[in-house]
Amino acid sequence: MGEQVRLCSLDEIASGEARRFEVAGRAVALVRVGDQFFAVDDVCSHEDFPLSEGEVLVDECEIECARHGSTFDLRTGEPRSFPATRSVPVYEVRTEGSDVVVTLP
Secondary structure (H helix, E strand, O other): OOEEEEEEEHHHOOOOOEEEEEEOOEEEEEEEEOOEEEEEEOOOOOOOOOHHHOEEEOOOOEEEOOOOOOEEEOOOOOEOOOOOOOOOOEEEEEEEOOEEEEEEO
């Protein structure tokens, strides 16, 4: 099932915001879009650069890498624009009361 880790409270991250968390030796970008939360590896698959430093495209449910402009679907991790051609890992996220919890493999 994986390791379940509390990342933050619901009110600690606003819609359209991405934040980096170090969890079990792994960098995870937690992204809020409206009332939904998404978690992806915080490393662009094109080049080793933190996705959490990029722009959240709320209407598209994507995050854009600030280095070269690749965008990734937050639901699937699939790249939506070049130069990235490989997906980034995504993780299950849920809310428990006022906490945001991610499940890591």
